[in-house]
Each structure stands twice: as structure tokens, then as C-alpha cells.
Amino acid sequence: MLDRKFIVENSDLVKKNCQNRNAPADVDRFVALEEQRKSLQSTLDEANRKANETAKSIGKAPADQREVLKEEGRKIRDEAAGIQKQLDEIGAEADVIVRSIPNMSHAAAPVGVDDKANLELFRGKTPIPQFDFKPLDHVELGEKLDLIDFEGGGRVAGHGFYFLKNDAVLLEMALQRYALDVLLKEQFTPTTTPDLARNEILHGIGFIPRGPETQIYSVDGTDLSLVATAEITLGGLYSGQTVDADELPLKLCGISHCFRTEAGAAGRASRGLYRVHQFTKIEMFAYTLPGESDDMLEYLRDMECRIFDGLGIPFRVVDTATGDLGGPAYRKYDLEAWMPGRNEYGEVTSTSNCTDYQSRRLNIRYRVKGEKGTRLVHTLNGTAIALSRGMIAVMENYQQADGSILVPEVLRAWMGKDRIEAKK
RNA sequence: GGAUGGGUGGCAGAGUGGACUAUUGCGUCGGUCUUGAAAACCGAAGUGGGUGAAAGCUCACCGGGGGUUCGAAUCCCUCCCCAUCCGCCA
Numbered sequence: 213m214l215d216r217k218f219i220v221e222n223s224d225l226v227k228k229n230c231q232n233r234n235a236p237a238d239v240d241r242f243v244a245l246e247e248q249r250k251s252l253q254s255t256l257d258e259a260n261r262k263a264n265e266t267a268k269s270i271g272k273a274p275a276d277q278r279e280v281l282k283e284e285g286r287k288i289r290d291e292a293a294g295i296q297k298q299l300d301e302i303g304a305e306a307d308v309i310v311r312s313i314p315n316m317s318h319a320a321a322p323v324g325v326d327d328k329a330n331l332e333l334f335r336g337k338t339p340i341p342q343f344d345f346k347p348l349d350h351v352e353l354g355e356k357l358d359l360i361d362f363e364g365g366g367r368v369a370g371h372g373f374y375f376l377k378n379d380a381v382l383l384e385m386a387l388q389r390y391a392l393d394v395l396l397k398e399q400f401t402p403t404t405t406p407d408l409a410r411n412e413i414l415h416g417i418g419f420i421p422r423g424p425e426t427q428i429y430s431v432d433g434t435d436l437s438l439v440a441t442a443e444i445t446l447g448g449l450y451s452g453q454t455v456d457a458d459e460l461p462l463k464l465c466g467i468s469h470c471f472r473t474e475a476g477a478a479g480r481a482s483r484g485l486y487r488v489h490q491f492t493k494i495e496m497f498a499y500t501l502p503g504e505s506d507d508m509l510e511y512l513r514d515m516e517c518r519i520f521d522g523l524g525i526p527f528r529v530v531d532t533a534t535g536d537l538g539g540p541a542y543r544k545y546d547l548e549a550w551m552p553g554r555n556e557y558g559e560v561t562s563t564s565n566c567t568d569y570q571s572r573r574l575n576i577r578y579r580v581k582g583e584k585g586t587r588l589v590h591t592l593n594g595t596a597i598a599l600s601r602g603m604i605a606v607m608e609n610y611q612q613a614d615g616s617i618l619v620p621e622v623l624r625a626w627m628g629k630d631r632i633e634a635k636k
Numbered sequence: 637g638g639a640u641g642g643g644u645g646g647c648a649g650a651g652u653g654g655a656c657u658a659u660u661g662c663g664u665c666g667g668u669c670u671u672g673a674a675a676a677c678c679g680a681a682g683u684g685g686g687u688g689a690a691a692g693c694u695c696a697c698c699g700g701g702g703g704u705u706c707g708a709a710u711c712c713c714u715c716c717c718c719a720u721c722c723g724c725c726a
Contacts, residue, residue, distance in 0.1 A: 254686065257695040267707040271654035285706030582665070
């Protein structure tokens with residue numbers, strides 16, 4: 213969430229930003245509530261001061277005056293409780309609004325209400341492949357080569373689930389191992405993370421568990437939800453913590469399963485592995501000083517390019533328009549890989565600078581040696597590789613006329629073979 | 637899942653209803669001394685909010701939330717976490 217004081221002092225900027233981001237939020241109402249809240253808080257502070265004073269005087273007072281003072285104390289506390297109740301009500305209403313206000317946007321982010329305004333920045337090193345046969349999509353390839361069982365997935369868990377089989381299992385692991393290797397060389401701290409997290413953490417990252425439109429599976433009878441990305445767990449990892457400034461930046465990567473209900477996604481391009489309820493992903497996550505997050509975003513984007521250039525997969529880099537940013541992001545780049553089966557680009561990674569939007573609610577701070585007080589860190593996240601979509605890109609771009617799939621050079625050592633053979 | 641003991645400032649660790657304005661030690665910062673440092677000694681220093689030009693004043697915070705009380709680190713309820721033991725399991 214944004215800083216309350218910032219919203220009050222810059223309400224015009226915030227309103228303009230909400231407009232650019234296609235995010236309806238009653239900023240004026242928030243400002244009015246915030247002013248009421250401040251004034252009530254002062255009144256409450258004063259009442260508490262009097263109550264404290266009275267309470268302290270009782271210990272020292274002669275016995276015959278105590279009852280009078282106690283009565284006085286009770287009266288003040290009653291008053292304070294009334295004010296507190298009003299304050300809670302105003303606070304709750306203001307809270308709903310402040311949560312609906314998105315992060316501010318980078319000055320260079322393209323302005324537009326939806327993804328049509330997204331801006332292509334540049335393309336990767338690998339050209340789009342020209343086939344002298346009609347390329348198949350990954351669903352057909354998966355069936356022909358006995359690599360993916362959607363039917364079995366449906367039988368066990370329903371539509372949107374799948375079994376990977378045979379060389380697809382090796383390919384998935386090779387992709388993981390390859391991407392992890394790239395990150396290790398860059399001194400990312402590797403982790404495997406919980407696949408569930410407390411709802412409080414989900415909220416802090418900007419996800420809303422439960423509710424009609426939720427993307428999140430929550431576990432009945434607990435305050436836990438299945439994570440939609442390791443961004444949730446890696447961001448939660450430092451919740452409530454204060455780190456020394458000289459430990460920053462922290463670069464982590466986390467391997468987790470990702471679970472998404474994909475509510476409201478029916479009918480959209482979602483064939484095969486493209487939009488599924490469960491997949492595995494390696495996520496990068498960084499905590500930085502505020503002055504360093506812009507550079508870190510470029511760095512994370514560069515890591516994504518390196519990973520996909522290394523795989524020899526054609527892609528383009530897109531600067532996300534304000535209206536398509538999502539609440540926490542200040543700026544976001546997506547990599548879209550060429551998918552011959554769709555004959556178009558499809559999103560494979562996404563990296564965002566969330567500035568202090570997440571750290572404010574998660575209360576993640578840093579301390580500068582010798583300076584008083586603490587400040588909020590900036591958080592960033594980026595996909596190293598989402599295995600489901602990564603596999604689509606590899607399978608479709610590397611398919612051969614004879615029906616086999618060539619294994620990208622960088623994966624051969626991890627896979628132990630250079631080709632996924634066509635079935636006889 | 638059960639039992640027991642715990643959670644207090646950067647760290648360690650005292651504090652069982654009013655002098656807590658949270659003892660003490662370590663570490664940190666400033667000073668004295670010193671060519672410089674160490675040691676010793678003196679002093680300062682928590683986090684977040686409100687107000688103020690500032691000094692300051694003030695509110696909240698002792699794992700989270702709630703309660704009892706004029707008054708809670710302390711008592712009660714609840715949740716979370718940690719340790720140890722038991723059970724179960726991979």
C-alpha cells in the first residue's frame with residue numbers, strides 16, 4: 213500500500229495515477245477519513261494522557277481519596293473507549309480504500325488503460341524459426357511423443373491439471389537446473405519455499421485470498437493459502453524484519469509450485485499448458501535500497517533475457533502499460549516468447565519493481581549504521597522460468613520435420629540426451 | 637497431535653499488579669586520556685505515530701489479538717512461534 217501521508221499530501225497525483233491505471237478508488241473519501249482519523253487520534257491521545265496521569269496518582273494518593281480518583285479514571289477510560297470505537301470504524305473504511313489504491317507508476321511507463329498500450333522494447337537474439345512443414349502446438353506434440361497426459365490430469369484433479377511423462381519430466385528438470393545454474397553464477401541465494409503461506413502474507417504481497425474473483429486457493433479451516441508464486445513466500449521471508457543497509461541488496465531465488473484458480477479466465481487462450489491450475493516456477497526476488505531498485509529491475513530483466521537467449525528461444529520484451537500493471541508494481545517488464553503453435557508471442561516471464569508498496573504492509577525495513585530510525589526497503593520480483601510455459605516454448609520452437617524435438621544445447625548435459633525422439 | 641518450559645531493546649538477560657521513567661552486561665556512538673589505538677573513566681542512544689522552526693511535549697509498542705483493572709511486561713482467554721520429550725510419519 214501507499215504511504216497514507218503521501219496520499220493526503222499528493223491526492224491529485226494519486227487520483228491521476230488511479231485513472232491511468234484504470235483503478236477506481238475513492239481517494240477524496242480517503243483523504244476526508246484520514247483527516248477525521250488524525251483529529252480523533254489526537255483526542256484519544258489526550259484522553260489516554262489524562263487517564264495515565266490519574267492512574268499514576270492513585271498509587272501515591274492517601275486511601276480516602278482513592279475511590280474518587282478511581283471513579284475519575286473509569287470515566288476517562290469510558291470516554292477513550294468511545295473514541296477508540298469511532299476510530300476503529302473510520303480506520304476500517306479507510307483501510308479498504310487504501311488497499312484499493314495501486315502503487316504510483318514510473319514516469320517512463322507507457323500510459324494506457326490496458327495491455328493494448330504495452331510497448332515492445334526490443335527482441336531477443338534468436339530469430340523466429342521458419343518451418344518447412346506445418347508446426348504442431350505443444351498439445352499435439354505432447355500427445356504424439358507421449359509427453360503430457362491432460363486426460364489423466366483431468367481424471368485425478370480436473371481440467372487444468374496434467375501429468376508430465378517420460379522425457380517431459382527430464383525436460384522440466386533440465387530447464388530448472390539450467391535456470392538455477394544461471395542464477396547461482398550471479399550469487400542468488402537459492403531456496404525451495406513453502407507452497408502454502410499465511411493469508412496475512414498474501415495480503416502484504418498484494419494478493420487477496422477468498423472473495424469472488426480470487427486467483428488463490430485457500431485451505432478450509434486454516435488461515436493458509438496455496439501460493440500463486442514464490443514471490444509470496446520470498447517476500448514474506450523478511451516480513452517484520454529490519455536488515456542492515458550494508459546487507460542490501462539481497463538476491464534470492466525460490467523454487468515453488470504455483471497454484472491458480474484462473475477464475476474468470478475461461479474462454480481466453482488457455483489451451484494445454486498455457487493456463488493451468490498448477491505449475492512449477494523459479495522466481496527471483498530482490499530487496500534493495502530505495503535508490504537502487506530501478507537498476508535492479510533492469511538487472512532482473514537482463515537475467516530473464518539471458519536465460520531465454522541461452523535457450524535459443526525467440527522473444528520480445530514488453531514495457532507494461534499503466535493500466536495493465538497490477539496493484540503493487542511501479543514498473544513491469546514482460547518477456548513474451550514466440551510460440552509457433554499459437555503463431556504469436558505468449559508471456560513467459562514478468563518482472564516488477566514494487567518499490568515500498570509491499571514492504572510497507574509487510575513491515576520490512578533497513579537501518580543505516582549511525583543513522584537514527586529505519587526506512588522501508590524496496591522489493592522486486594521476476595520470473596526466472598515458469599516451467600509450464602518454458603516447456604511450451606522449447607517444444608514448439610525446437611520441433612523437427614521428423615516429429616522429434618531437438619534439445620536446446622544448454623539443456624543437453626542436464627537432460628542426458630540431445631533429442632526427444634519421435635515415437636515409431 | 638499430546639506434555640512441559642519459553643518469547644522482554646542490535647544481542648544476552650532480570651523483572652509475578654503502582655518507584656517500570658524497563659535493572660544489568662555486551663556491542664554501538666560521542667567525549668576524556670593517547671602520537672594513534674586499546675584499556676579505563678564519563679556520557680548518549682529503542683521503534684512507530686501526533687505536535688512543534690527546534691529543543692521538547694505526548695500517545696502506542698515487552699511475540700500477535702482480545703479481556704480484567706483507576707493502573708498490566710506482570711493476571712485471564714486465544715492464536716502464532718521457539719526449545720525439549722512423547723506419539724505418528726517420509
